[in-house]
Amino acid sequence: MNDILELKNISKHYGKTxxxxxxxxxxKNNEFFTILGSSGSGKSxxxxxxxxxxxPTNGEIIFEHNNINEIPIFKRPFNTVFQDYALFPNMNVFNNVGFGLKIKNINKNLIKDKVLEVLSIVGLENFSNRMPQELSGGQQQRVALARAIICEPKVILLDEPLGALDAELRKQMQLFLKEIQKKIKITFIFITHDQEEAIFLSDRIAVLYNHKFEQVGSPKELYYSPQSTYMAKFFGECNLFKCQVVETYNELVTLNSEFGKFKTKTNKELQIGDEVIYGIRPEEISLTNNENENSLELKVKEIDFKGSTSTLNLLSKNSNTNIKLQNISSNISKSLSENSVVYIKFNENTGNIFLK
Amino acid sequence: MTKLENFTKYIMAILTGLIVAALYAPIVMTIFFSFYKSRKGKVNWDSFSYEPYTKLIFEKQILESLLNSLYVGGVTVICSVIIGFYFANYYHTSRGKMKELLQFIIFLPFLLPPIITGLSLLIFFREINLPRSLNTVVIGHTIFVLAIVFKIILNKLETLKPSLMESAYDLGASKIQAFWYVLLPNIKLSLIIAGLLAFTISLDETLITLFLIGNDTTWPIKLWAKMRVGFSKQVNASVTLILILTSFLVLLIATIISRSEKRIMY
Incomplete structure (x- = not known):
């Protein structure tokens, strides 16, 4: 896929802020790209x-290889779906959707055909005479999307469009957005603060933290290969603990932690004695029957029974630092009790090393 | 429903009726006595006549003053609504500190005693050699009513979501198109209300008018002058006509608004 839009060294200051x-x-062209960040992080x-x-205070916005910093709103080939929908209250659904074409002086019959076609895409073909205030939140959202689609923009910008919907409707609209993006093949830039929503919808996600992008990648990349401890904690749970490099051999390193020594793979260049943080997801750790070369001995602090699986909280032998294991078969966990000694094993290909 | 509740309901209904009657009785009386004569508090029921109305047509001074007032009121409405909208829109969209100063300047003539506003304008017009006329009255009235018009329009603008205009631009509308198709239809009611209020205040205004009018006269000043030398039936008749005219205008505007809300653009 070709790049359609590029933000280059963009900074934005409001006075001293x-x-x-x-x-x-x-x-990229035709991708569902999500900007994810907490409230006030600057994603909007x-x-x-x-x-x-x-x-922008500094930097360039480049669209199809041209700088568009000075291009006014109405000449940019983008359309926005606003968080509050921003439907025109003085116009019915038909006129709202047809507005973008009407002001371009397009033939009335053509507008009519196009509006009805787009309304059928969003499933509102029978609502063309309704006023916006007569529609539900989800319907208003669809009208806002139809109004953006009809102009055939190169990019549709969606500014937290699902923020005002209740949980059930939100899920329906997520599915709807995902399907419609595939159908119309337009680049979507989507804003949200909801990690699950971002993972479900996006081809790629950019996580905004501390005024800049902490990491950009596919949902799987962000989940399994976080580049910082912030990212490791941002999506789901992650066990993070301090370690020291005690041995390196090609891409294999041996780390010493308060839980004991273990081997793992890394592509980072590490020296013996380096202080690092090791992170591993709770579901990536497995229990092993007995002590072996790459296993660690711990004791059970807590067993959280969840039906077919259980979550274990384990303590190191010499300290109070705990480590969490998820999706452990309850068949195995039922034989364990508090203070039982267990052995765990880290797969060499899982987990991530973060430099301090 | 208990007896006490019934009793309270009737008492409230009677009280409401009395208040409405007290509010509207003077108006009804004015209309009534434009048709009937009375002597020593007794109505002469045989005296029904259109004569005051027919005489009014020949009472050139009252008619002229009425036309002057309508001219002043009309032009004041146009000027104050245009300027009021411009300032309110600037105040609403600007982030500068000057906007607070602007609001203060707009409100000052309305808050000052009218005699000060009238006198200041008189001195100003004399200094710039602008002869007093109906146009100087229009300027005075516009300055006086601007605060009300500005506030009504500003209140409406503040209820509109900022994203409304942004989405119009986003869909390709120029500033003029966004104003015409989106902003204007959404604030037209406040413009009409502001205009009506401006017209009423202008029609009623006497103090500033006295300073700025020159050789012409407006309707309230003429009525006031006439009442000093005795009450004539033509005064009642002209009040009744104005009442009918303004009621008709209000009804017309209300009908237009309710129809336009249902109108489809294409």
Whole structure:
């Protein structure tokens, strides 16, 4: 896929307040790209700059190899779906959806055909005479999307469009958005603070933290190969503990932790004596029957029974630091009790090493 | 429903009726006495006549003053609504500190005693050699009513989501198209209300008018002058006509608004 949009060294300051610092990203054609961040992290500011509602303090916005910093909103080939839908209250659904074509002086019959076609895509063909205030939140959302689609933009910007919907409707709309993006093949840039929503919808996700992108990648990359301890904790749970490098051999390293020594693979260049943090997901750790070369001996602190599987909280022998294991078959965990001694094993190909 | 509740309901209904009657009685009386004569508090029921209305047509001074008032009121409405909208929109969209100063300047003539506003304008017009006329009255009235018009329009603008205009631009509308198709239809009611209020205040205004009018006269000043030398039936008749005219205008506007809300663009 070709790149369609690029943000190059973008910074945004409001007076002395720094909102974004040195943002760099390339967005591919037809991808569902999500910007994920907590409230106030500046994610809406990025979308507002792309849409032309705000100007970057520094940097360039490049669309199909052209700098569009100075192009006014109404000339940019993007359309926005706003968080509050922003439907025109003085127009019915038909006129709302047809607005973008009407102001381009397109033939009325053509507008009518196009509006009805787009309304059928979003499943609202029988609602064309309704006023926005007569529609539910989900329906209003579909009208807002139809209004954006009809202009055939190169990119659709979605500024937390599902934020105002209840949980059930939100799930329905997520599915709807995912399907419609595949159907119409337009690049979607989506904003959310919800990790699950981002994972479900996106081809790629950019996580915004501390005014810049902490990591950009596919949902799987972000989950299984986090590049920082923040990222490791951001998606799901992760056991993080301090270690020291005691041996290196090609890409294999031996780490010494308070739980004991273990081997793991890494592509980072490490020296003996380096202090690092090792992170591993609770479901990536397995129990082993007996002590062997790469196993660690721990004692059970807590067993959380969840039906067919259980979650274990284990303690190291010499300290109070605990480690969590998930999806352990309850067949195995039922034979364990508090303070039982167990052996765990880290697969060499799992887990991540973070430099301190 | 208990007896006490019934009793309270009737008492409330009677009280409401009395309040409405007290509010509207003077207006009804004015209309009534434009048709009937009375002497020493007694109505002469045989005296029904259209004469005050027919005479009014020949009462050139009252008619002229009425037309002057309508001219002043009409032009004041146009000027104040245009300027009021412009300032309110600037105040609403601007982030600068000057906007607070602007609001203060707009409100000052309305908050000052009208005699001060009238006198200041009189001195100003004399200094710039602008002769007093109906146009100087229009300027005075516009400055006076601007605060009300500005506030009504600003209140409406503040209820609109900022994303409304943004989405119009986003869909390719120029500033003029966004104003015409999105902003104007959504604030038209407040513009009409502001205009009606401006018209009413202008029609009623006497103090500033007295300072700025020159050789012409407006309707309230003429009525006031006439009442000093005795009450004539033509005064009642002209009040009744104005009442009918304004009621008709309000009804017309209400009908237009309710129809336009259902209108489809294509």
């Amino acid at each position: 720094k909102v974004l610092e040195n943002i760099n990203i390339k967005i 500011t990025i979308i507002r700059m792309i849409g032309g509602f705000a100007k």
